[in-house]
Amino acid sequence: MEYKNFSRNNTPNASKLMESLRFSGYDNSIALADLVDNSLDADASLIDIKIEKNREDYRVSIADNGIGMSEDVLEQALKLGSLTSRDTQSDLGRFGMGLVTASISIGRRVVIYTKEEGQDMLTGIMDLDYMAEVNDFKVYREKSSKEDMRIAAGYGLDKCGTVLIIEKCDQVNYTDINELSDRVSKYFGEVFREFLRAGKVITVNNSKVDIVDPMWQDGILVDEYKKRSELYSSEKFSIKVPNIGEEEIVVKIHVLPMFDQSINRKLKLNQTNQGFYLIRNHRQISGGETLNIFSKHNDLNRVRVEIFFPGTLDQAMGVNYSKHGVKPSQAVLDKLKNDVLPQIDTLRNRFRKIHSVEESEDLNFSDAEKAIAQSRKLLDVSDAKKEIPVKRTRKAREKEENKTPETDKHRGRPSLPEIAKFELHDFGSAGIIFDVEKQGKKTIILWNIAHPFYRRFILENKDNKDLLNAVSFLAYSMGEAKIKYSTNEDAYEMMDNIMVSMSANLRILLGS
Template sequence: MVLLLDNNYDIVEPLASSIVQSLRSIGYSLETAIADIVDNSIAANANQININFIWNKEISYISIQDNGMGMGEEELKVAMRIGSMSPLSTRNSKDLGRFGMGLKTAAFSQCKRLSVMTKKKDEELHTRCWDLDLIEKTGKWSLLKEFKEISDLQIIEQGTIVLLEKLDRLISESYSSVAYNSYLKKVASVEQHLSMVFHRFLEGPNAIQIYINNMLLKPWDPFLVNEMATQELAIEQHYDNDYIIKIQPYILPHHSKISKDTYSYADGPRGWHDQQGFYIYRNRRMLVSGSWLSIFRKEEPYKLARIMIDITSDMDFSWQIDIKKSTARPPKYILDELKRIGKIARDASYKVYYHRGVRLIQNNATQNNDHVWEQIHKHGKVFYKLNRAHPILLKLNDEVDDYKLLNAYLSFIEEYSPFNLVSYTPSLKIEDTNQEKKNYNKVEITEDILSSLKDIIYALKSSGYTGDQILYRLCNSEPFNKYFEQIKALLEEE
């Protein structure tokens, strides 16, 4: 233990202006900053949160108003302090914070003036304000007790208003239609992000309501739990010391099993391909949305697998939660379990992806997957597909470098197998042949054929064929010679 004797140490206080500039550069985006502020409203037991983005020349601002419990004057001063609570302190199950920095660092990342107005029920209204220009000028942590009120922002009974002004990081140019459209796109990104991050708070019997510019925010459920064709695999529980980690894999339906609107909805902020993987929640608040955590690569056949992981705030350090609450890294001891569960979910996704919605039988031990071909009845015809769940094929998939090329070759085998060619070839009378040829371009392409075409085009391009060569080969081969326009369109997309 070091004893501090008289005159044997110096007090070296950090420069306020330098600290502020460092806090502004932590790396928040607009959407993660607003989410961090909303965390405080939820922790204050608010059930209604109103967020407004106002661009009005010199008085542009963002306001976040809630009907939570509010704060007394001393509580407000503590909340406005940089590092208002030690990260080592125990948090309750509803607390979404950790470092005591979120409100300030989130706000400073977007603006130079942060004001808070708060009121407890039957108590007085209290206000405090950080103005970074004033801190820069004086070099002191001067917390203002008053700020210019905005008539539209009032607390009736109880709650808190957070006001961001001098939006230098958000509005950096004069008003114009181009600048305003860019601003609106950023607001739309906030809407998408909040509907995803807080979706479990926005649904259910005790749902909260979040309004953005007076429009009610709807939750984005990445797991499509209300869809009949969604598969819920077995939930597992693991322990982090005395705390429980819950892991629930979901396999989303094949697109043929859901409506176009549902398919578009499930696309999420980043698209089907990038939304696959693990979703990590801390006290029901999403931290990570769609990542294989460096355990697996993102591959097309596995895009239907999404896995929910629930942790608590007691695991913040073991899971390395960052100050922005936007990243998490699982501890080493759980990685093997995540790999095992991830492989189960990925195998299930693979089967649904290639088997066009055949539902997974969860008791895999009773299944016999040794058959090579599967018979499929569609539109009154019989087709045959390779059994993509065959143990040898699954092992081969694990070992090859280019999954897509292998699957393209398997599609070749399926489409050019003699019995499928017979199924595709119409039974024509000689006099009907010319009429059938005239109708070739009118044939509607099925999802099976479209998927096979994409794989085959990829394989041919990988083998060095040009677009014209691919078009010639496919349009002179059964069953693809009926789909000239569709093949041409696919080649133009590549």
């Protein structure tokens, strides 16, 4: 059946719709950034944000020196789903919703003064209380009065530009203006860093916004700590877009500088901030994302990935109208998994080795070695005559060669014989948990610092002496058993296979 008479009026309830849109997921910083987008799209080079408090009420203003708006553009700007023309390759606006929804998420009344060069100044007002009273989408839009021009001049509007003022601010998330302005300034310094690099000036309560670069390429953090990140890779990838063709995304992987733990905590070089940062038309719209491509782990705290893409990829990247957060299509995710995930895994393995070496510096197995020596007469140990060679670190060999006999300081006689020794070695993440070698009467256990067992049970519990000793006793006992049967080829091979299989299973279960 074909239906033809689609003539019934279905105008939404103005008051309820506008009230609902006030709760669209914006916080104050995100909303103000959406309004700054409009200023940048208007070619503004100077954008001034002021957050003022009068008793219990706030007033928020954004003034710019952009090209201003004509009467037609102002009319559209005060509408939901405005029809102003946009360049998807460069404009920051997307769905024509930003000015209205961002403004009313903060306050109930929006006043706009705007002027094109050589044209009359215009005033536009949207008041939700008036809309509720008449239950209609009615706004004020006229040529500016002398009083309007006087007010606009106070915000710096001269030859051209726009001043947007939000009043009746009942949804400001902060009680302290300084806290709010500081939060907004830092947020702007991050999301608009590309524009700040290009010379755009943004001020918040008369303070210039500085670049806050989470990639540590430049900005106030680099200036303060005198360290810059390593650009690990920068590659272009093609994404197919229906009805458009192929578009390019640029993926840059950065490795942040290394600091000690106290500075890492201060600078929030942590799991929350690791991951993907999405840059749409040079403006960051999301950061610290995994995109379900990898799992966050402390090993990746120094890894951050920028993905630059044009607005033509909004659908493929899953950009919503608030331009905060993304949900890429499966095609995009598959591309990133194939090209980026192997690099992330490479860096993860690199950092694990570095962290294992650093954290192992104060690792001490002397209690376990002493306990084994004291129990030597009761232990079922190997009596193999020959030494079983295993790859050892040069550092370990040099330490052994330069070692001098120790004596018991309290009794002036030789200390307990050294029949067990625990050392560290890198057999790779796919290697066994530990290996064993015999040197004279001494059994040497070589822990594999690249295996997740070492990190999870040795490093993470290095201050728990009881657990560290118990794990060491287990490794020593298994090592002795392997050496005891070294002269029996079949038994030795079986012990070797048991170790390989156990290491592989634990690698999976412990989440390598």
